[in-house]
Each structure stands twice: as structure tokens, then as C-alpha cells.
Amino acid sequence: MKLENNNIENTVLDLQPLTYIMERNGFVLAGQWDYERVTYDLKMNAPEKNITYYLRVSGYAIEGDVDSGKAVIKILTPLLGKHHYPHGVEYGEEEGFPKNVVEKAERILSKVDEQLKQFIEEEAK
Template identity: 55%
Template sequence: MKFENTGIENLKADLNRLDEVMLEHGLVREGQWDYERVTYDKKTVVKEGTFYLRVQGHVHEGDVGAHKAIIQLMTPLLGKHYYPHGVEYGEGEQFPKAIVSQSEKLLNEVKAEVEKFAI
């Protein structure tokens, strides 16, 4: 599921500040990056399954490995995990309303924080 028109997809921000804000909101980058891309995930486990809110970004300028990069954020996604195959984001997926609402609230909070230092 895509969260269209959140405004997050219009933001560019410093990687280090972005890492701090995302982590404060439970979105973890960990090892999910390469020199040109980053992925922040928040895992939620409920009786209906395991869901991941994902915010991705790509390098606008700089290098992620050197911790000196400007990241262009992309449209956030919500996916459901299926063992052992992975996460599905398809339109045919069913997402609990509570998870969708929590995700929208979190994305609004993240957007408000990132806008303070966005480029």
C-alpha cells in the first residue's frame, strides 16, 4: 500500500539528521542501505500478521557510506510480511485500519520534524 501525497516524497534532507528523526519515531535504517539508497522500517506485529511501514530514499548528493549525503525521500509504503517469501505491498493486500491509521499519524509526525531541516 502506498501512502500517496503525504508530502514526504517532496522532502530532501541531510542523512544524519534524517537518521535521528526516523529512529526517534521507530523507523530503523540498520543495514538497509547502499551507497545510493536508504530504507527505514518500522515493524508492527498484531494478530493479523506482521506489517512494515517503509520509508525509502535515494541519494540526491553525496555518499551514504561516508555519512555525508542529502537524501530525497520517496513515497512511503505499508507491507505485510509472509514467511518465508518476504513483504508484499500489493493492492490486493488487506491492512488493518488501526495499522493504517497509526502509520498515517507517524508519517505526519515525521514529515513535520523533517520539514524543519529539509533542503
């Protein structure tokens, strides 16, 4: 499910501070990157049996190389996914995401957006 009601999409930031802010908010980069793209995932446990939700924030390099650790990243539209054990994560609207899960994801994105903006403003000074 695309989460389009936030300001994080199209934010542009260097890879290292972006990763620091994302990890500070519980996201994991792990091995989910290549030379041009990064993907941060946040695991959100659910009360349903064998269901886990994931908040995913991806981006791509508009300058530099992610592999080198020196890249400027543009953030794409965040996604909310539902993991069905043992099949994998589905990101479609038809998954029927509970309202409380969507609201929690939006709160997390809002907090991340505030921190990204604060960092960008401090760097501009």
C-alpha cells in the same frame, strides 16, 4: 501499498539528521543502504497470527555518497507492507491492509513529517 496522502514524499534532507529523526520515531536503518539509497523500516505488530506490518520509507542520494555518511537524501513515496511468515514482505494493494493499520502508519508519517519540517525550518534560520 503506497501511502501517498502525506507530505513526506520529496522531502530533501541531509542523511544524518534524517536518520536521527527516523530512528527517534522507531524506524531502523540497519544494513539497508548502499551508495545511493537508504531504506528505513518500522515494524508494526498485528493481532493476526504470523502477520507483521512494516512501514517503509526509502530515499536516494541527490548529492554525496550514503556510504560516507555525507549525502543529501530525497524521500520517496512511503510503503506499507505485510510480512507473511515465512515467505517475506508484500507491498501490493491487494494485501488488504486493515484500516487501523493504515491510519496508524499515516499518523506516524505525519509526526515524522512535522519533525522533518521543523528541522528544515531551524536550519534555514
